[in-house]
Amino acid sequence: MTTSLPRQDRIRRALELLRHETTDKFDEIIPFEPGEFTDPILAKDERDHVFGRVPSIVAHSSELAKANDFITVTMPRNNIIVVRQKDGGVKSFVNLCRHRGALLEESEKGRCRIFSCGYHRWSYDPDGSLRTITRDSTFGDVDRGDHGLIEIPTEERHGFIWVVDNAKEDIDVAAWLGPEIDGILAEYELDKSVCFRAGGFDEPTNWKIMQDAFLDGYHIQYAHPNTAGKIIHTNVMAFEDFGRHCRFIAPRKSIDRFLEEDPGDENLDKYVTETHFLLPNSTLLRQPDHFQLLTFRPHPTDPTKSRMEQRLIVPTVEDSGMAQERWERLWNKNWEILLAVLHNEDFPLLRDSQRGMGSADAGDMLLGRNEIANQVFRREIKKLVATGRSNIG
Ligand code: FES
Numbered sequence: 001m002t003t004s005l006p007r008q009d010r011i012r013r014a015l016e017l018l019r020h021e022t023t024d025k026f027d028e029i030i031p032f033e034p035g036e037f038t039d040p041i042l043a044k045d046e047r048d049h050v051f052g053r054v055p056s057i058v059a060h061s062s063e064l065a066k067a068n069d070f071i072t073v074t075m076p077r078n079n080i081i082v083v084r085q086k087d088g089g090v091k092s093f094v095n096l097c098r099h100r101g102a103l104l105e106e107s108e109k110g111r112c113r114i115f116s117c118g119y120h121r122w123s124y125d126p127d128g129s130l131r132t133i134t135r136d137s138t139f140g141d142v143d144r145g146d147h148g149l150i151e152i153p154t155e156e157r158h159g160f161i162w163v164v165d166n167a168k169e170d171i172d173v174a175a176w177l178g179p180e181i182d183g184i185l186a187e188y189e190l191d192k193s194v195c196f197r198a199g200g201f202d203e204p205t206n207w208k209i210m211q212d213a214f215l216d217g218y219h220i221q222y223a224h225p226n227t228a229g230k231i232i233h234t235n236v237m238a239f240e241d242f243g244r245h246c247r248f249i250a251p252r253k254s255i256d257r258f259l260e261e262d263p264g265d266e267n268l269d270k271y272v273t274e275t276h277f278l279l280p281n282s283t284l285l286r287q288p289d290h291f292q293l294l295t296f297r298p299h300p301t302d303p304t305k306s307r308m309e310q311r312l313i314v315p316t317v318e319d320s321g322m323a324q325e326r327w328e329r330l331w332n333k334n335w336e337i338l339l340a341v342l343h344n345e346d347f348p349l350l351r352d353s354q355r356g357m358g359s360a361d362a363g364d365m366l367l368g369r370n371e372i373a374n375q376v377f378r379r380e381i382k383k384l385v386a387t388g389r390s391n392i393g
């Protein structure tokens with residue numbers, strides 16, 4: 001178990017790595033096979049033993065600000081509705097009418113006092129209970145308590161809404177995060193920020209190829225020469241492995257002024273990006289003045305498809321001290337830049353990567369020692385799948 005250095009010391013360690021033109025490294029080079037991104041049996045095991053077992057983030061709390069606010073999410077195992085309750089809590093339900101299984105709510109988001117089924121108009125309260133059976137004198141006697149919406153374990157913590165995509169499991173986010181990451185997230189007070197914008201992208205690419213690209217400090221100057229490559233150093237990571245989750249500091253090019261000169265006591269926060277990998281499927285980026293959350297979800301049936309969501313999480317207008325209009329202009333511009341990099345630079349490369357993996361004779365490939373966050377991601381997903389398989393077998 002790692003004992004963490006204070007942030008300024010961790011940044012100085014990243015500077016030291018940069019001075020020596022090196023990075024923290026994994027123990028060994030690991031070979032891997034293309035089947036990891038194409039095999040339908042493995043994909044099912046990941047849905048069941050990863051997403052059906054452990055918590056993953058589906059939204060920022062501010063996206064469900066008021067009672068009855070809801071979003072719908074296609075999880076790997078269930079279509080769900082996530083709803084803010086009257087008492088301030090959050091619940092999730094399988095998005096399916098208990099009469100004959102129509103999809104209950106089609107909208108991606110909204111505010112709703114009842115969920116009303118389009119097929120025969122049964123309706124449900126936001127707490128999932130069955131409220132109306134239309135023409136119930138002819139339908140026959142139904143135990144309503146038994147036919148409410150099916151609940152999916154859900155918890156709100158550190159400003160995020162987490163679910164375990166399995167009605168039969170429990171959820172304990174603090175236990176899953178472990179004391180280090182739980183403490184780190186608590187410090188950020190992300191519950192006091194707002195999600196300025198959330199966007200989802202359905203891509204013809206395995207979710208792990210997608211997730212890998214957003215843990216990768218090795219591709220920056222090659223795949224993003226005129227954008228991120230101009231701002232962030234390539235292949236320099238001051239890394240911490242928390243056994244399940246991990247985080248790393250990458251120096252920005254603005255730190256170069258301290259390559260020769262000692263920064264003394266200067267606060268170096270603005271010279272780095274800190275990346276947190278939250279197993280199983282999130283990258284949380286701490287930028288000097290905001291956070292960015294990236295999540296990656298497998299498609300419910302097809303191993304070659306996934307959905308990425310991006311969230312820009314920023315200080316509220318009040319906390320920023322900016323006028324509303326300036327605040328909006330700033331974060332809109334930021335959002336547009338992020339989107340352009342994704343659509344023009346990352347996505348085309350990753351789609352083609354998926355096509356490449358489809359070759360019958362692709363052969364095996366390599367994950368280097370410098371690709372340390374990718375190594376941890378792969379190691380931990382393999383562990384979850386193996387544990388799930390052995391529990392069943
Ligand atoms: S399927 Fe929903 S009311 Fe019949």
Ligand SMILES: [Fe+2]
Nearest residue numbers: 213223224346
């Ligand atoms: Fe990239």
